[in-house]
Structures are given as structure tokens and as C-alpha cells.
Amino acid sequence: MASAAPQQAAQPASAPRSKKYDPTKPHITEQPMTIHNWYKHINWINVTLILFVPLYGIIAAFWTPLQWKTAVWAVVYYFMTGLGITAGYHRLWAHSSYTATTPLKIFLAAMGGGAVEGSIRWWARDHRAHHRYTDTDKDPYSVRKGLLYSHFGWMVMKQNPKRIGRTDISDLNDDPIVVWQHRNYLKTVITMGLIFPCIVTGLGWGDWKGGFIYAGILRIFFVQQATFCVNSLAHWLGDQPFDDRNSPRDHVITALATLGEGYHNFHHEFPSDYRNAIEWHQYDPTKWTIWIWKQLGLAYDLKQFKQNEIEKGRLQQLQKKLDQKRQQLDWGIPLEQLPIIDWDAYEAEAKDGRALIAVAGVVHDVTDFIKEHPGGKALITSAIGKDATAIFNGGVYNHSNAAHNLLSTMRVGVLRGGCEVEIWKRAQRENKDISFVSD
């Protein structure tokens, strides 16, 4: 197989996934979950970060008055750390959809850390696997395993590292900021997730506790839930204008929840495009922000798929839907399944009183249609037993497309010799010299 070599190249030059992980020992996920071992299946660190800490925050909020300055700062910091994930982790590092200068990279690594969703390196590796193996067992957060699984089930439950598809992250291993953030992840999280937002409110207006609870813990919870929606909601709700083979979907609700990552059908089809929304009226603040950074000289090389390619994708998907629709409609008996009738037999049957009309070499039974004919009974009746090709196609009236469609549902046979038969036959009768072709 020619694919052997690239398969090798696809192997990540990855550091061990966990200090404790020993590939020779069977992994806990290979054992069925029982009443005795269920707690071993749970990823307690993640449960703490995603569920217990927010729960503490919600309870503590009852005893913590919310100052409006703190509220504003919490929302601002929500957007900043959210952008750390969407513009940083996702569009910059996982997809290299643009290039960032070092100051911007440091900012994004810090903000993304403050969202408490793992290191860039870990996040981007999983995300690349998600794109490459979408909806398969190798997809770390496959929506095929349930909406809740794709939302956070995949973090709450321990995962077998062998299961998740391999991807090339050599570019990330070459990025010193990514490597530094990975090595110093815990420090980053505590500093940017809790200490920094708390210092702002504390030094700014003396609200240490409010900063900790609202701009820290609860803000983390909201950022997490919002960005998790990209893996759940974006694979579950909406349209599929570019491809319907897999689960990604476009929806404005997802976009509103995820700082613009809601045009996910587009994104899976054109992953290295720095945009998720391609129309100006769609909500994609992450795109807008990247664009502003470009104007400020902080970002460059913003990648865009050509409009031509995007339109091709949209067109093919529309074509696919049209073809599916076409299959459900009745287009009349296919010509090759119709019996072949001789001209004389056709004429004779029509004279016998059967309402047959030949158009373009095909015989139609119009019995049930005569009284419904929009052009009146007289005209349609006058064509019975004749070759009506010319009169149907403009000789008397140039019938619409709809009339042609309707006609094809009335097919009962094909004329031996095709549509010119009547003229030939008559010529033959009148002038025996004319050569007559018959099959």
C-alpha cells in the first residue's frame, strides 16, 4: 500500500499523554463499568474543574454581593478568555488559519489558559483528531455517542488514549509558546483563571471576593459551557449547506453561544479558513476580532478558501438534495420499459375509441385528462390517433414544461420507428418511391 509511508508521517511526535500512562497495561476503559469500579471510570480532575468548582461558585454567589463593575469585568473577561479558545486554541493553533505575532500569541495562550479547558497542545491534538475522524470511534468527542457525551461526557469519563485518532502536531511541538504553556499548565490556569481576574477587581475597586467568584469561577463555568457547545450543539442543531455526510451543522443559536463558531458545517468543510461565518450579516465576533488584529499588525496571512470553491460545495449539496427529491417523484414509466406499438396498431386502437395521442414517438393515453385539459376538450380530442408532436410543441400551442411533465405520466407505449412515422407512412402511401426505413 502506497499509504504506508504517510501513515508513519501522520504519527505525532507526541510526549506521553500522562505520566502514569503505561501502554503495556490494560486501560481502565477496557473493563466494563460495574458497581465496584465505576469511580475508576470517572476523570475526577475534570469533574472537579467542570462540575464541583462551578457548583461551589454558585453556592458562594449567594453570600457574595455582585457589584456592577465586577459584573462588567466578568463579561469582558468572559469574551477575552472565550476568544483565547476560539481565536487562539481553535483557529490559530488547531487549524493554523492565520499567523499571529509573538505578543498576540502570548496573549492568546494566557487567555485560553484562563478558560480552563486544557493546554493548547492537548486541546489542538484532540481537535485535529475530531476533524480528521469526525463521527467515528476515533473522534474524541463524537456526537454519535450522544449529545451530552459530545458536550462534556468525553471529559467526565476517562478515555482510552489508544482509541483517539492520531494526528500530526509537530508544528505545535515546534512552537515555544505552546510548549511552555503545556509544561506550565497548572500555573497558567491558576494565574489566568482565578488570580488575574481577582487582582483586577481587588486592586481596581476592592472587590476581591466578587472578582474571585464572578470573574473567576462562574465566568470559567460560562466560558466552558459556551465553548463546549461547539462540540455538541454545532453537531446537532441546524442546516448542512455544504455537506451532509457527517454531523456538523450551521445555526445562528450556536454562533451566538460560541463567539461565532456556529457555522460549523462550513468550518468542517473549510477548516483552515479563518472565518466560520462567510456572510457579513452572520454573527462571528471571532472573525471580526482576527480581522481587527490584522489591521493592527498583530495577525497576518489570514487564510480564506476561494469563493469559487465555497460556491461549488454549496451547489453540489443543493444538487444532492435535488436529486433526492427527484427520486421521490413520479416521472412516468421509463421509455425502455414501455411496449413497442406499430403505427397502424396505434391508429386502429385510437379509431376503436381509446383516447391515444402520439407525441415525439411516444403513445399517451389521455382518456382521464380530456375533460381537465386547460386548452379545452376540442383541441386535445382533435389530436387523437394523430402524430401530435408538432401541434403540442408550438404548432397550435407551445406547451409549458408542466404540460410536458404531465404528458410523460400518461405514457403507454413507444412507436416502432419513432416520431416521424405518420409523415413517412403517408408519403409512402402517396408515393411508393420513397424509401421507408423500419427496424
Place this chain on the structure above:
Amino acid sequence: MASAAPQQAAQPASAPRSKKYDPTKPHITEQPMTIHNWYKHINWINVTLILFVPLYGIIAAFWTPLQWKTAVWAVVYYFMTGLGITAGYHRLWAHSSYTATTPLKIFLAAMGGGAVEGSIRWWARDHRAHHRYTDTDKDPYSVRKGLLYSHFGWMVMKQNPKRIGRTDISDLNDDPIVVWQHRNYLKTVITMGLIFPCIVTGLGWGDWKGGFIYAGILRIFFVQQATFCVNSLAHWLGDQPFDDRNSPRDHVITALATLGEGYHNFHHEFPSDYRNAIEWHQYDPTKWTIWIWKQLGLAYDLKQFKQNEIEKGRLQQLQKKLDQKRQQLDWGIPLEQLPIIDWDAYEAEAKDGRALIAVAGVVHDVTDFIKEHPGGKALITSAIGKDATAIFNGGVYNHSNAAHNLLSTMRVGVLRGGCEVEIWKRAQRENKDISFVSD
């Protein structure tokens, strides 16, 4: 020509179009309009009915107080006479889209008369010509001659009766109500257009003059202008979901103005359907009214085109639009226009440093794409000079439709022998026994 006989059948068994009309003398429209003969080109009867009388009504309205009862009655009578045209003249008599009992027919002939738009017989004859010869010179109110012409220009200016397409109106000549109304047209107009609405307000609440001006003259003006929109606006504003060869269009504004006749693209395609709007949420009070008459036993045999035929028309129109779009996009150089390259030449050129990748027998130049490849530089580079058919199609990654499209824009040549060449060549090199097919 086989069409000779039906052409004859299509001749209307028509009464002379006007007492004064003599087909042997040249018609006024055959002479160019000059400063001396312009007034002969004007149809003064119509100008009086359509413009002068309403003008008088508008002026008289300044001296005529509007009572609210009279206003309500004017609106009610507007709808009744409007339905006389849409449900009567148009859908019943011009298109036979349903059958009406005698009482309903008498009601519709009276109401339609009250709208002052000509007799049923005259109106339906022109309307059938409009459908049969839409947009051509034989169309009595072709929009191709201008929006204003199609609105009322065709009535204001004298028309050459020879120009207007012939249609079969034998069914109308067999209808005693139609014939009676045609013979007694002036009486009908004066009775139903002016006297009757005036009697209602006069005997009802003593407002003789208000009834005459508002429920009579001005109401006539509004009904006329509204129904004229079917010939102008409906051929000018909106979408063409079923056929775009001719001018008819669908638009909700036209529907609102015309008691539901605004789905005119549908109507021209399916003229004998008693509906103009096919969706429940579209505005078609004429359809609703006919349906109610059916429930009351006043109308029966409501004709509908099969949903299958309607969907076929819609689908074909969508297909047509898609095909037009397809033509505007770049799909790469067609295979038959590409040079044929030998496998060895391909391998050699790739070794020489040109970034060529063969997929499915076609050679692609990916030079400009390597750094943009969403799957990374390493993977795509590894395929240079190889047959990448299998790795591109799932061996490493099952590329999306978008990737296939993009690939086709990079075509530079076709491999002699097709896509299996590499395997065959290798087999040949390794085992000289294998038979090798070359063209």
C-alpha cells in the same frame, strides 16, 4: 402539417368584435400616430370608464361627506365585485377551474359586471389569448410593451382586433348566462356598478349620494386598478419558481392587491388549478371563497394539478438555476483538454522539484497549496511523485467534497494508462511476467 385541422378548431365561433368593425378596411392602428389623428387612436369609451369617471368621483368626493356605514359597504362591495372578477370571470369562465351552480353563476356574472371591466365573454377571450400567447405580439396585454401598457394602456389605446391571438370560446358561447350578460352588458354595468350599491346605501341609511360616489364610482376605480395589477404587477414583480421562460411572477404584494391572484408564475404554469396560492400561509381569498362555496354546495369539481406535477416543475426550475450557477464557476480544466503524461515523465518531473501529485490518473500541481494544506505540509509533501489515489481517498484521510473540488482546479495532466499505473509499473519491474496494457 398535421396541425391544420386543430388550427381550424381553435377559431372562435365569435360574434363580430364590434358593430362598426369591417375587416376589409384598414384599421386605425395600421396608421402611424400623428398630431392630426392621435385622438382616433384613443379608445374614448374606455378612457371615460377608466379615467374620466373616477376623476369625477375624486372631485365629487370633496363635496360628499363619507358616512362610516357607507365606507364599510364600499369595502364589502369592493370585495364582492373583486371576487366577481377573480372567482368568476377569471377562474370560473376563463379557466373552467371549477364548476358553479346556476345561482352562483348569476351572482358572479352580476358582481363581475359591477366591476366594470367588460363582459365575461370579451374578458375571457382576451384572457385566454393572454395565456396562450403570453409575452408575444398576440398577447392582448403583453408586459413586453411596458408596465403601463399591460396595466391599462392596452385599453386606453385602440387595438387592432386582428393582432390579438385567437382562442376557442365555444364553451362560453354555450353558456346562457355568459351570452345574456354579453348582450345586456350596458344594463348590467349601470345596474350593478352604480344603481345597486347606491340603492343599498339610500334605502339602508338614506345616503344616496355617498353610495353613488363611494360605493359606486370610487369603488369601481379601486377594483379596476387592483385587478389590472394581475396583468402588470404580476408580470413584473417577484420570483419565478416554476418557469422563467416567460414573464409571470409570484409576489405577495401582488396577491394582497388582487384578492390572491399574485402567485402568477404558478398560475400560468397550472392555469386550470382553482388555486393560485398553493401554500396554506399564502394569501388567496379567492381560493378560500371558492372552497367555502364548495362546502355550501354552490361549487363543485374544483380542479387541482397533482402535487407530483407541481413539485416536478419546481424541481426543474431549481435545477435550471443550479445549472446556470454551475456554468459560472471554475471546475478545473476538463480532462480531455489536458496533456497526457507518461508515468516516468511524471516521476522525473516530481523528483526535479516540481510539486506534482497524481490522484485517480490525473496529475496535479500543488506547489501553491502545500503551505495552505489544512492537513499540514508534511503529509501533502509525502505524496509528491507518488500515486496518491488511495491515501487521498481514505488511506490517510478521506478528503471532503471541498477537497476534491479544490484538487480538480490544480490539474495539469492525465497519466497515460490511468490511475493504477504505479502499481502496475512496480509489478512489472519486480515480475516481468505480468502483462502490461498500454494504449
